[in-house]
Amino acid sequence: MNKFPVLEIFGPTIQGEGMVVGRKTMFVRTAGCDYSCSWCDSAFTWDGSAKDEIERLTAEDIFARLKEIGGNQFDHVTVSGGNPALLKKLHELIDLLHEAGIEVALETQGSRWQEWFTDIDDLTISPKPPSSKMLTDWGILDDIVARLREGDRLSHTSLKVVIFNDEDLAYAEKVHERYPNLPFYLQVGNDELEENQAPNLAQHLLDRYEWLINRVVESSKLNKVRVLPQVHALVWGNKRGV
Amino acid sequence: MNKFPVLEIFGPTIQGEGMVVGRKTMFVRTAGCDYSCSWCDSAFTWDGSAKDEIERLTAEDIFARLKEIGGNQFDHVTVSGGNPALLKKLHELIDLLHEAGIEVALETQGSRWQEWFTDIDDLTISPKPPSSKMLTDWGILDDIVARLREGDRLSHTSLKVVIFNDEDLAYAEKVHERYPNLPFYLQVGNDELEENQAPNLAQHLLDRYEWLINRVVESSKLNKVRVLPQVHALVWGNKRGV
Numbered sequence: 176m177n178k179f180p181v182l183e184i185f186g187p188t189i190q191g192e193g194m195v196v197g198r199k200t201m202f203v204r205t206a207g208c209d210y211s212c213s214w215c216d217s218a219f220t221w222d223g224s225a226k227d228e229i230e231r232l233t234a235e236d237i238f239a240r241l242k243e244i245g246g247n248q249f250d251h252v253t254v255s256g257g258n259p260a261l262l263k264k265l266h267e268l269i270d271l272l273h274e275a276g277i278e279v280a281l282e283t284q285g286s287r288w289q290e291w292f293t294d295i296d297d298l299t300i301s302p303k304p305p306s307s308k309m310l311t312d313w314g315i316l317d318d319i320v321a322r323l324r325e326g327d328r329l330s331h332t333s334l335k336v337v338i339f340n341d342e343d344l345a346y347a348e349k350v351h352e353r354y355p356n357l358p359f360y361l362q363v364g365n366d367e368l369e370e371n372q373a374p375n376l377a378q379h380l381l382d383r384y385e386w387l388i389n390r391v392v393e394s395s396k397l398n399k400v401r402v403l404p405q406v407h408a409l410v411w412g413n414k415r416g417v
Numbered sequence: 418m419n420k421f422p423v424l425e426i427f428g429p430t431i432q433g434e435g436m437v438v439g440r441k442t443m444f445v446r447t448a449g450c451d452y453s454c455s456w457c458d459s460a461f462t463w464d465g466s467a468k469d470e471i472e473r474l475t476a477e478d479i480f481a482r483l484k485e486i487g488g489n490q491f492d493h494v495t496v497s498g499g500n501p502a503l504l505k506k507l508h509e510l511i512d513l514l515h516e517a518g519i520e521v522a523l524e525t526q527g528s529r530w531q532e533w534f535t536d537i538d539d540l541t542i543s544p545k546p547p548s549s550k551m552l553t554d555w556g557i558l559d560d561i562v563a564r565l566r567e568g569d570r571l572s573h574t575s576l577k578v579v580i581f582n583d584e585d586l587a588y589a590e591k592v593h594e595r596y597p598n599l600p601f602y603l604q605v606g607n608d609e610l611e612e613n614q615a616p617n618l619a620q621h622l623l624d625r626y627e628w629l630i631n632r633v634v635e636s637s638k639l640n641k642v643r644v645l646p647q648v649h650a651l652v653w654g655n656k657r658g659v
């Protein structure tokens with residue numbers, strides 16, 4: 176069996192963002208990313224700072240750990256990263272979870288296709304806006320969306336763009352115009368990753384959220400849209416493992 | 418054409434709760450309710466305090482008002498109350514909106530069936546827990562869910578229970594066990610309706626949200642569940658018309 180680089184397994188908690196916001200879930204965080212976003216809130220997954228914490232686990236190891244921690248208090252697992260779409264054989268884990276009646280969510284920036292994308296119950300593709308300093312490969316993104324459409328998976332898929340400024344919002348409009356039939360989520364960017372007082376962060380992020388709502392309300396290009404904060408950041412601030 | 422009792426038309430803003438939380442939407446608030454929940458956050462719709470503000474509007478009047486206020490910046494309308502399920506001919510409004518390519522969401526406590534329920538795109542049924550001091554008529558609720566199932570509308574329907582205390586949570590478990598196939602949302606109750614400082618309210622509601630998350634995490638009866646705050650209350654506090 177394949178071994179996957181895993182940095183964290185925790186929960187149950189709630190999904191803090193995107194298409195299944197609020198869903199009771201366990202988290203499996205994989206190591207490694209092909210991007211290096213300027214504002215990455217999980218930089219420890221790829222910048223080497225947590226490399227001693229990476230475990231190499233099989234799908235069965237991961238499943239056993241999930242059951243050990245989560246008992247019978249979950250039926251949903253979120254795989255996050257880093258970019259879990261770097262892992263070719265992740266279907267081994269997805270299949271094992273599905274056999275146990277557990278749903279699987281996964282988030283990736285949309286820089287790589289994997290065949291197992293069509294098995295994910297809640298697939299979030301989150302292309303990165305200009306503030307990240309990354310460049311979107313539109314050809315790859317088009318290809319991913321086309322394959323998901325062919326596989327009749329659009330009802331299991333959403334697009335999410337994190338917004339820090341007006342340039343990001345213009346990028347989001349472009350994404351939404353390009354893929355108008357995909358459920359579209361806008362999320363307030365967290366620009367205070369060093370803030371360690373949860374109440375201060377919450378108030379700041381709620382102010383930013385209000386700003387983003389106002390900008391979306393003004394735009395006739397952003398109608399079929401959902402605008403969300405990261406609710407876990409409102410509750411727990413920048414703490415890891417919750 | 419029928420005339421509907423309307424108290425507020427406003428937006429665009431975002432839907433603050435439930436199955437389409439974050440969705441850019443307009444609101445139409447109808448007057449009148451067959452309940453009188455102890456903690457009702459819209460008591461002005463039925464307690465007589467705003468009776469001079471009630472307008473009697475046809476579907477066409479409402480649509481004209483929505484366009485006047487929202488321009489081309491929306492494609493989604495939420496009908497709330499009070500209990501809009503008291504209005505027999507609401508299909509007149511729903512049809513008009515659908516003809517214009519506008520989706521319709523509606524929330525009701527599930528005390529009455531209306532034929533037009535099967536036309537609603539995002540139907541939230543929100544039975545009221547013990548803290549409301551209201552009694553659930555399970556026969557009516559069973560009948561509503563059965564009719565929605567027969568009409569193949571379950572993918573357009575969700576259940577939502579507002580939680581103030583442990584007794585409410587036990588009630589929620591009962592609702593979820595009775596209708597396990599319906600998407601199920603738990604929402605933090607707002608027990609500070611008199612607080613007029615939005616930041617104070619936000620911090621209090623986030624504390625209550627954390628409490629609710631912890632209780633749900635512990636329960637193996639509440640797995641396929643989504644737990645949400647009212648994001649509009651976090652941003653705008655108890656202000657009306659946002």
Ligand code: SF4
Nearest residue numbers: 208210211212215257
């Ligand atoms: S794609 Fe995600 S994990 Fe990778 S650097 Fe960007 S924000 Fe971080």
Ligand code: SF4
Nearest residue numbers: 450452453454457499
């Ligand atoms: S059902 Fe809703 S509108 Fe009616 S009293 Fe209860 S909370 Fe208020």
